[in-house]
Amino acid sequence: MTESDFATRLNDRFPEGVTADEREGYQGYIIAADKLIEFATALRDEFEFDYLSSVTGVDYPDEGKLEAVYHAYKTIGGAELVFKVQTDRENPEIPSLIDIYPGADFQEREAWDLLGIKFTGHPDLRRILLWEGFEGHPLRKDWQEAYYEADKKPFKSRWPKAEYTRAEAKNPYGANVKYPDKFDPEKWVPEGEDALYGSLAKYETTDKDGLKTDHLTVNLGPQHPSTHGVFRIAATLDGEKIMNLNPVMGYLHRNHEKIGERNTYLQNMPFTDRLDYLSSLSNNFGYAIAVEKLIGIEVPERAEYIRVIMAELTRVQNHLFAIGMFLNDIGAFFTPSLYAIEERELVLDVFEMVTGSRMMCNYLRFGGLARDLPDGSLQKIRDLVFDRLPRKTDEMDRFLSENEILRSRTVGQGYLSTEDAIKYSAAGPVLRASGVPYDIRRADPYSIYDRFKFDVAVRYNGDIYDRYYIRLDEIRESIKILQQAVEQIPEGEIQTGKPRYQMKVPKGESYGRVEGPKGELGFYLVSDGTGNPYRYHVRAPSFINLTAFGPMCKGLKVADVVAVLGSIDIVLGETDR
Amino acid sequence: MYGLGILKGLSVTLKRFINTYVDDFEWRGKRYYTDEGIAHRSSKDAKGIFTIQYPEEKMPVPEEFRYVPFLVYDEGENGEINNRCTACGICAKVCPPQCIWIERAVDKKTGRPVQNPAAFTIDADICMNCGLCAEFCPFDSIKMDHDYEIASYGRTVYHLEDLMKPASYYDEIRPINSAKESEIRRIAEEAKAAKKAAREAKKAAQAAK
Numbered sequence: 001m002t003e004s005d006f007a008t009r010l011n012d013r014f015p016e017g018v019t020a021d022e023r024e025g026y027q028g029y030i031i032a033a034d035k036l037i038e039f040a041t042a043l044r045d046e047f048e049f050d051y052l053s054s055v056t057g058v059d060y061p062d063e064g065k066l067e068a069v070y071h072a073y074k075t076i077g078g079a080e081l082v083f084k085v086q087t088d089r090e091n092p093e094i095p096s097l098i099d100i101y102p103g104a105d106f107q108e109r110e111a112w113d114l115l116g117i118k119f120t121g122h123p124d125l126r127r128i129l130l131w132e133g134f135e136g137h138p139l140r141k142d143w144q145e146a147y148y149e150a151d152k153k154p155f156k157s158r159w160p161k162a163e164y165t166r167a168e169a170k171n172p173y174g175a176n177v178k179y180p181d182k183f184d185p186e187k188w189v190p191e192g193e194d195a196l197y198g199s200l201a202k203y204e205t206t207d208k209d210g211l212k213t214d215h216l217t218v219n220l221g222p223q224h225p226s227t228h229g230v231f232r233i234a235a236t237l238d239g240e241k242i243m244n245l246n247p248v249m250g251y252l253h254r255n256h257e258k259i260g261e262r263n264t265y266l267q268n269m270p271f272t273d274r275l276d277y278l279s280s281l282s283n284n285f286g287y288a289i290a291v292e293k294l295i296g297i298e299v300p301e302r303a304e305y306i307r308v309i310m311a312e313l314t315r316v317q318n319h320l321f322a323i324g325m326f327l328n329d330i331g332a333f334f335t336p337s338l339y340a341i342e343e344r345e346l347v348l349d350v351f352e353m354v355t356g357s358r359m360m361c362n363y364l365r366f367g368g369l370a371r372d373l374p375d376g377s378l379q380k381i382r383d384l385v386f387d388r389l390p391r392k393t394d395e396m397d398r399f400l401s402e403n404e405i406l407r408s409r410t411v412g413q414g415y416l417s418t419e420d421a422i423k424y425s426a427a428g429p430v431l432r433a434s435g436v437p438y439d440i441r442r443a444d445p446y447s448i449y450d451r452f453k454f455d456v457a458v459r460y461n462g463d464i465y466d467r468y469y470i471r472l473d474e475i476r477e478s479i480k481i482l483q484q485a486v487e488q489i490p491e492g493e494i495q496t497g498k499p500r501y502q503m504k505v506p507k508g509e510s511y512g513r514v515e516g517p518k519g520e521l522g523f524y525l526v527s528d529g530t531g532n533p534y535r536y537h538v539r540a541p542s543f544i545n546l547t548a549f550g551p552m553c554k555g556l557k558v559a560d561v562v563a564v565l566g567s568i569d570i571v572l573g574e575t576d577r
Numbered sequence: 578m579y580g581l582g583i584l585k586g587l588s589v590t591l592k593r594f595i596n597t598y599v600d601d602f603e604w605r606g607k608r609y610y611t612d613e614g615i616a617h618r619s620s621k622d623a624k625g626i627f628t629i630q631y632p633e634e635k636m637p638v639p640e641e642f643r644y645v646p647f648l649v650y651d652e653g654e655n656g657e658i659n660n661r662c663t664a665c666g667i668c669a670k671v672c673p674p675q676c677i678w679i680e681r682a683v684d685k686k687t688g689r690p691v692q693n694p695a696a697f698t699i700d701a702d703i704c705m706n707c708g709l710c711a712e713f714c715p716f717d718s719i720k721m722d723h724d725y726e727i728a729s730y731g732r733t734v735y736h737l738e739d740l741m742k743p744a745s746y747y748d749e750i751r752p753i754n755s756a757k758e759s760e761i762r763r764i765a766e767e768a769k770a771a772k773k774a775a776r777e778a779k780k781a782a783q784a785a786k
Contacts, residue, residue, distance in 0.1 A: 158679065162678035162698070352641075398586070401582075405583065501713045
């Protein structure tokens with residue numbers, strides 16, 4: 001079905017309420033708010049867009065509008081469908097899509113939290129990243145942060161007349177926070193907690209002797225080693241069985257998106273490193289693709305190859321770390337994780353040699369790379385991908401995969417069915433371990449991935465074991481890609497045009513996505529034609545994969561929750577942004 | 578048989594344990610506290626343990642390694658300090674966390690700005706070591722350092738006098754880049770000189786007419 005066919009079909013189906021977005025540089029459709037539910041249902045059931053990838057919003061104060069932006073995909077592959085709903089800025093209400101696409105759950109909560117879009121019909125529309133005592137919705141354009149200096153960087157106070165001051169000195173602690181009216185943090189009793197516990201359905205069971213049992217609410221975290229950071233799980237228990245579970249996050253929230261909207265396009269590059277800090281090169285890749293789509297710049301051949309090599313090395317080291325830490329979570333204390341970290345160190349040595357930093361790589365530039373591979377680094381990569389990594393992956397496999405303790409902890413536990421995985425917008429290894437062979441490198445190829453021979457790793461049981469094992473599969477596939485890329489890499493330029501630190505970006509929007517190690521990593525950008533992004537949104541796989549976390553854990557024991565969380569592989573820098 | 582998987586796994590650990598000693602033996606005591614030993618331990622052929630005994634041993638940092646920036650100065654013939662920085666402000670503009678403050682110097686007589694910084698401050702606590710300043714400096718003046726041991730009890734704020742380091746230091750930590758850059762500068766200067774000579778020749782020719 002071609003694009004125009006699709007437009008005709010859509011037009012026939014919805015003669016009213018669905019119009020093409022004809023603003024300069026924009027794509028997709030604008031849906032009338034009262035048609036949204038009908039449209040989304042038709043989209044899922046008739047047009048095969050069964051996967052709602054991203055939900056976000058944009059604030060347009062000049063037009064007095066708030067806009068919700070949705071990106072939907074077909075799990076059989078293909079390009080995205082963007083649709084938007086506009087609403088009044090003063091009283092923003094949009095029907096919730098949670099019944100049609102349950103994966104919208106956390107993302108709608110995030111849009112409510114940060115932009116103040118009220119999703120009517122959402123059963124649990126609470127703040128998700130910020131706390132209840134927070135005043136306002138920070139991603140609105142008129143909201144200013146505590147150490148506010150100017151709307152856009154570079155700040156005028158830095159050059160040519162500059163006097164060094166610490167922002168904290170101007171605006172001391174205690175006087176830098178705005179609270180809602182009549183709010184006193186000293187007397188605050190966390191009502192939000194009641195809402196949180198209220199969101200967990202109440203149970204009461206009667207056992208066979210007629211004894212009534214209350215159910216216990218238990219918090220795991222935020223300070224708990226198994227949560228890989230500051231992450232909290234509120235659960236209702238029946239004995240040791242999980243009846244209901246809700247993740248609580250935002251402890252590491254720094255409003256990455258607001259920072260991004262103050263920054264220039266280039267200044268955002270090192271900030272993307274800090275999202276999923278284990279795989280910074282993948283983050284760079286996604287962001288570079290989004291910006292390159294906006295400015296329409298080509299990337300030289302050699303740079304594309306280096307990008308692919310770096311992104312795949314990132315996937316290898318991320319999965320090694322994920323497997324190691326997962327084993328830590330289920331009790332194989334530190335031996336497997338240190339074995340995995342050894343191999344990861346060798347990959348990080350390559351990163352350090354090429355990019356200058358082990359983890360915060362900041363290596364990609366728009367239309368190319370920061371610098372070429374230094375002498376000797378390609379040989380180092382060759383040594384790794386032809387010799388060391390395949391050998392060591394097999395060793396990890398031998399070491400762990402048949403271990404009876406590992407198997408009894410993981411096989412058949414934490415089940416996520418194929419339908420649920422799609423429904424909850426799970427991405428990456430979580431989706432593929434549930435039997436959906438959806439890999440953006442194949443489904444909607446970017447960069448030069450269409451040139452390489454590799455298989456999309458897929459497993460069908462949807463349990464923790466498969467989510468563990470698929471990471472080994474993916475390492476092997478990545479090594480295949482790496483071996484081809486290292487062999488084929490041509491000589492040549494690594495940057496189109498002269499590198500520039502300031503540039504005007506044409507008006508419009510773009511969505512760049514890559515298959516990051518944790519799943520679909522997307523960057524949604526809106527440009528108003530200046531040097532700073534008007535809107536900058538990150539579709540964070542660690543965050544959205546957690547939507548399926550609650551349903552996966554139902555009926556398991558407390559100790560299994562830790563294993564399930566480990567198998568999702570979250571990084572809090574990305575979850576909380 | 579039940580337990581076979583565990584035995585198989587444990588054999589990997591046992592192999593690793595033995596390999597550590599085999600590797601130690603093969604290197605006859607040179608595996609530790611020597612440069613070759615460190616290089617071997619972080620190579621693809623390392624069999625046993627990987628650990629570097631920091632701070633007695635240190636991993637060598639690659640040339641591209643970047644840490645908090647510093648300013649390069651050229652030493653004149655009589656030992657005078659020629660700061661390469663012209664206070665153009667590009668580094669301050671490109672800096673993502675905006676941690677660079679530059680005060681451009683002013684000629685006292687005329688009141689016009691001169692190409693020199695009067696004050697230059699980098700708040701290393703805010704600096705994210707991204708290296709964009711060094712990448713976009715057109716005068717090869719601000720560069721990323723290799724010295725990563727700067728932990729302190731207070732805040733780390735560098736002023737102009739703390740930031741200045743000689744060009745010889747830069748050549749030492751980044752020999753390849755430094756050679757490349759001076760080659761580019763030499764070519765640019767030659768081109769400039771050639772242009773000037775051509776212009777003068779033209780002038781002379783015109784005068785002769």
